[in-house]
Amino acid sequence: MSATLPLPAECERILISQEAIAQRVAELGETLSATYAGSNVRLVTVLRGGLFFISDLCRAMTIDLTLDFLAVSPYSPGGGASVRMTKDLSDDVTDAPVLLVEDIVDTGLTVNYILSMLRGHGAKSVEVCTLFDKPARRIADVPIAYTGFEIPDTFLVGYGLDLRGRYRNLPYVAALRDEVVLT
Ligand code: IMP
Ligand code: MG
Numbered sequence: 110m111s112a113t114l115p116l117p118a119e120c121e122r123i124l125i126s127q128e129a130i131a132q133r134v135a136e137l138g139e140t141l142s143a144t145y146a147g148s149n150v151r152l153v154t155v156l157r158g159g160l161f162f163i164s165d166l167c168r169a170m171t172i173d174l175t176l177d178f179l180a181v182s183p184y185s186p187g188g189g190a191s192v193r194m195t196k197d198l199s200d201d202v203t204d205a206p207v208l209l210v211e212d213i214v215d216t217g218l219t220v221n222y223i224l225s226m227l228r229g230h231g232a233k234s235v236e237v238c239t240l241f242d243k244p245a246r247r248i249a250d251v252p253i254a255y256t257g258f259e260i261p262d263t264f265l266v267g268y269g270l271d272l273r274g275r276y277r278n279l280p281y282v283a284a285l286r287d288e289v290v291l292t
Contacts, residue, residue: 113280120266120276120283125258127280130240130268133257134162137238138169140255141208146172151207151232153198155223156180158212158277161269162240162257166210175200181219192222203231212269213241217249224251241265241282264291 113127141150154163156178167174180196207227214220220237227235238255245262266272267279272289285291 114278116283117266117276117279119272119285119289121286122284123281124260124263124265124284125268125282130257130281131165134165134240135169137255137257138166138171141166141238142171145170145174145206145208148172148206150174151177151200151202151205152210153177153179153202153207153227154210155212155219156196158269158271159210161277162212163210166238177202179223181223192219194222194226198230201230202227204233207232207235209235209237211237211239213243213265214239214251214253215243215246217247217251220251220253221249240268241270264289 116123150172152163152167152174154160163176167176177198177200178196179194179198182193182195209220209223209227211220214237224235224237236254237252239253240257242253242256242259243262244259263284264272265282265284266276267282269277270282271277272285
């Protein structure tokens, strides 16, 4: 295994190791390859946090697929519940099966918004695959077909998840120290 970044001072501990993530992504890739065989599935993720997961997941899939990217207004803790799209899909997904690949589902508001948008684009089917699921804080009851890890109600960084834009490139997922303020 290659060298890993040292744990940042703002982090308490590693919650999910690089090896555990790789193993779970491989399992999801195998499952999804069987489910979507022969369908030319469109994998869609949300910039920027989903980049890391979609990049590993698509390479764990052994079927034909395409990638596309969306962007929505950034999440701000305590900053209101509205979600706004800042980049739409590049491809037409009319009548296509779409798999929304998310880094994390927390309140569910982001996925809820994106699901209705993808259905509005005329996708044949839309399923959600999230690497991390934080069910404790759910507001919108969104359907999640595939989950990597269910996690406790704690703010995480690494493998795409950021604290004010930082720490996305940690190859593992870490919990923050209690004293770190999320504003
Ligand atoms: P939502 O609350 O389900 O709409 O999640 C919105 C977004 O909040 C996610 O896509 C992440 O970008 C961000 N988010 C939620 N929980 C965490 C976390 O623990 N660490 C980093 N980002 C998070
Ligand atoms: Mg996100």
